[in-house]
Amino acid sequence: ALSDEARTPRGSVPIYVAGTGPRMQRYAGEEADGLLTPSITTPAFVRYSRQNLKDGAESGGRNADELDVGCTVVASIDEDRDKGRQGAREIAGMYLANKVQNIQASADVLLECAELTQEEIRPIADAMESGGRLAAAAAVTDEILDKTRPIAGTPSDCIAAIEEYADAGCSHIMLELWGDDREGQIELFAEKVLPHFRR
Known part of the structure; x- marks a missing residue:
């Protein structure tokens, strides 16, 4: 329990909806503080999501420009x-292999926005099945x-x-860091990438 002197850092806790399909994304626009997109998000998927969020916000009498779009990006x-x-190849391989198995209806738009087909990613799923994560990574072409x-x-x-994600409408980027020396990667992001956006 908090003591009587304790203060909370803000009033209400923001509520975000994690959604891939248009209905969930529109619902986020109607009711939530923002939307979280799935992994294998692309700038094209951000634009698609922003439009759904806007449609929902308009139907709920809200301003979509005040809502966040948080993107988990490999x-x-x-x-x-x-x-x-x-490192990105490794995690992309795992996600793409998974997409072969569970793509249903609205999740297809993830592949469409990435301009990928089931035929292109099938070898990645096969490699994952027969050889695991590193085999799947090797099957991810440039x-x-x-x-x-x-x-x-x-x-x-x-x-x-x-910058490309921000231009597409992503207001909150969550890096899904993968690969060797993650602590070193965090330091490199902190030293050479974040200062560019903190000006």
């Missing part, structure tokens, strides 16, 4: 571009990785990717 950073992309729009590579690459 991320990995290194001074060496290939090493920075490798072209497929680029389509998933990770925040990955060098610090400059990561800055450009974050």
Whole structure:
């Protein structure tokens, strides 16, 4: 229990809706403080989500510009571009393999926005099934990785990717960090990426 002298940092706790489909996203616009998108979010999916949020906000008599869109984005950073992309390749492989099994109805839009097809990602799922996470990562080609729009590579690459997400309407980015030396990656993000956005 809190003592009588304790103070809470804010009034009410913000409520966010995590949603992929248009109904959940519109509901977030009608009732919530914001929307959280799933992994394998792309700038195109952010624009799709922003529109659904706006539609919901309008039907609820609210201003969509006052609502957050939080995006969980696959991320990995290194001074060496290939090493920075490798961590993102690993987590993208796991997510894409999973999408083959559970894509249903509205979740298809994730692949559509990434301009990916089931045929393109089927080899990743097969590799995951037969060889696990590292085999799936090896099956993620550069072209497929680029389509998933990770925040990955060098610090400059990561800055450009974050700007692309922000331009699409993402107001809150959550980095899903993967790969080697995560503590070192956190430090590199803190030293070379975050200052760009804190000006």
